[in-house]
Amino acid sequence: MGTAMEQLKQWIEEGKRIVFFGGAGVSTESNIPDFRSVDGLYHQQYAYPPETILSHTFYIRKPEEFFRFYRNKMLFPDAQPNRAHKALAKLEAEGKLSAVITQNIDGLHQKAGSKKVLELHGSVLRNYCERCGEFYTLEDIMKMEGIPTCHCGGRIKPDVVLYEEGLDQGILREAIYEISHADMLIVGGTSLVVYPAAGLIDYYKGNKLVLINKDTTARDSVADLIVTGKIGEILGTICGIE
Numbered sequence: 001m002g003t004a005m006e007q008l009k010q011w012i013e014e015g016k017r018i019v020f021f022g023g024a025g026v027s028t029e030s031n032i033p034d035f036r037s038v039d040g041l042y043h044q045q046y047a048y049p050p051e052t053i054l055s056h057t058f059y060i061r062k063p064e065e066f067f068r069f070y071r072n073k074m075l076f077p078d079a080q081p082n083r084a085h086k087a088l089a090k091l092e093a094e095g096k097l098s099a100v101i102t103q104n105i106d107g108l109h110q111k112a113g114s115k116k117v118l119e120l121h122g123s124v125l126r127n128y129c130e131r132c133g134e135f136y137t138l139e140d141i142m143k144m145e146g147i148p149t150c151h152c153g154g155r156i157k158p159d160v161v162l163y164e165e166g167l168d169q170g171i172l173r174e175a176i177y178e179i180s181h182a183d184m185l186i187v188g189g190t191s192l193v194v195y196p197a198a199g200l201i202d203y204y205k206g207n208k209l210v211l212i213n214k215d216t217t218a219r220d221s222v223a224d225l226i227v228t229g230k231i232g233e234i235l236g237t238i239c240g241i242e
């Protein structure tokens with residue numbers, strides 16, 4: 001184990017109120033690709049960049065194209081939690097971790113057993129009719145084709161925050177509360193360039209800010225510890241997850 005890993009392990013052992021803040025990199029080890037990652041296939045299939053397709057305006061104006069992208073690039077009903085998800089659930093069960101804050105919308109933290117998960121960008125597991133408010137599961141959506149439609153005729157909207165839409169203020173407040181009361185903040189799988197990630201970590205007041213990432217991030221200079229590598233491998237090894 002390298003020095004950075006040993007330091008991280010020691011801090012986690014000492015931790016009583018750890019908060020984890022995660023981005024897309026946490027889910028890539030569960031084979032959920034970051035939709036922002038540009039691949040050749042994507043360019044052949046879609047005439048617009050993902051940030052355009054996943055905007056509120058686009059969702060309203062071109063729902064068929066929106067849901068074609070959404071179904072192909074955002075829904076992974078068979079994905080399973082990886083070692084990072086399991087390690088965090090274990091730390092919470094042991095009373096060491098108080099919250100997971102995530103930018104991911106795949107529900108994998110809950111699937112791993114985490115209870116306190118603050119989903120900044122919502123979840124594909126929740127869907128609501130825009131006309132009557134009826135709730136639909138991901139399975140319901142998967143059974144439908146094209147634009148998911150309620151029995152009342154209304155369009156069903158995934159409970160995910162699209163570009164141009166504001167974050168849920170209640171969840172944001174909770175995230176700020178948890179971060180500002182944390183004795184250790186672990187940030188993983190995010191390059192910390194996308195709002196609000198970069199701003200949220202500024203609420204941390206302690207001296208155990210850890211960044212775990214495969215590459216350097218925009219905020220490496222403010223970290224107390226940087227661990228480079230795959231987050232599942234790092235947290236899995238430290239927490240004894242196979």
Ligand SMILES: [Zn+2]
Pocket residue numbers: 129130131132133134150151152153154
């Ligand atoms: Zn309805």
